[in-house]
Amino acid sequence: MSCVPRLSVVVPVFNEEDVLPLFADRIRPVLDDLAVPYEVLAVDDGSRDATPAVLELMRRRWPQLRVVRLRRNSGHQNALTAGLHRARGQYVVSIDVDLQDPPEVIGEMLRLAETDGLDVVHGVRADRSSDSAFKRGTAGLYYRLVRRVVGAEVPPNAGDFRLLSRTAVDALTGLPEHRPVYRLLVPWLGLPSGEVTYTRERRAAGRSKYPLGKMIRLALDSFTGFSAAPLRVATWLGCAGIVLCMMLAAAGLAAHLWGTVVPGWTSILVAIVFLGALQLLCLGLLGEYVARIFTTLQGRPDYVVAADSAVQETRDYAGVR
Structure with missing residues (x-):
């Protein structure tokens, strides 16, 4: 890909060998139909299954797929940070690989950002009936507490499915933030933003990589990182x-x-x-x-990149300062 892509799609991946082919089959036609130069940046967060091999096979058949491999598992938010630092598009979309967030919404996000001149377009889950009652209850409690402590500008039921302009990406990557929580950091920037609603679907394959322990860790990082x-x-x-x-x-x-x-x-x-x-x-x-x-x-980096398929010479790269 010699030209600068109009759109970059950042996808954190950890032990997702089962769902990756399904994800590619669904998102590739959507991006091809947009008729704009794009790249899909899959960040392999230290997977220990066949995910690296599956990504390599997919990359041979999909020229727009770019694979960034981290040396060790650094966590979802840090993998997302690695993708944001390396994404080259004028607009950057972050999406999880499990297909609970529909890729078909990406086109609507891009059109809204271009038409209204927005720097941020949040994907807001209008229907979470596919989630368990426990997940819906804890998520509702989390967003109520976050909006009370951090501020009402945090969109309710908005996770890490969003579109960012180059201005927003540069602002985020310029922050000296450790253990970032982007669902709070992005609204904190105060950039012009909009919302696109969608129905949250069931996981396409595999098991959730966000068990209760990681959910509690995210909640603690949310509160201790943004408020006293x-x-x-x-x-x-x-x-x-x-x-x-x-x-x-x-x-x-x-x-x-x-x-x-x-x-x-x-x-x-x-x-x-x-x-x-x-x-x-x-x-x-x-x-x-x-x-x-x-x-x-x-002062340790939050992640270390082992390889980037877009770079001919593999080299180590220290991430967030």
């Missing part, structure tokens, strides 16, 4: 604990003055357990912020 509110919560919990202890002390003193026998071990045990849990919670919240500071001071 959790620290203030710890402060208010400490104040509430002090008030409660003072009330218990006053009740114990009043019982003593009235000659009522107060069972000692129960009240002591409850107070110790309550205060101990409160202290551990506050220390845990504080530790999350300290860990972010520690990671930043280490």
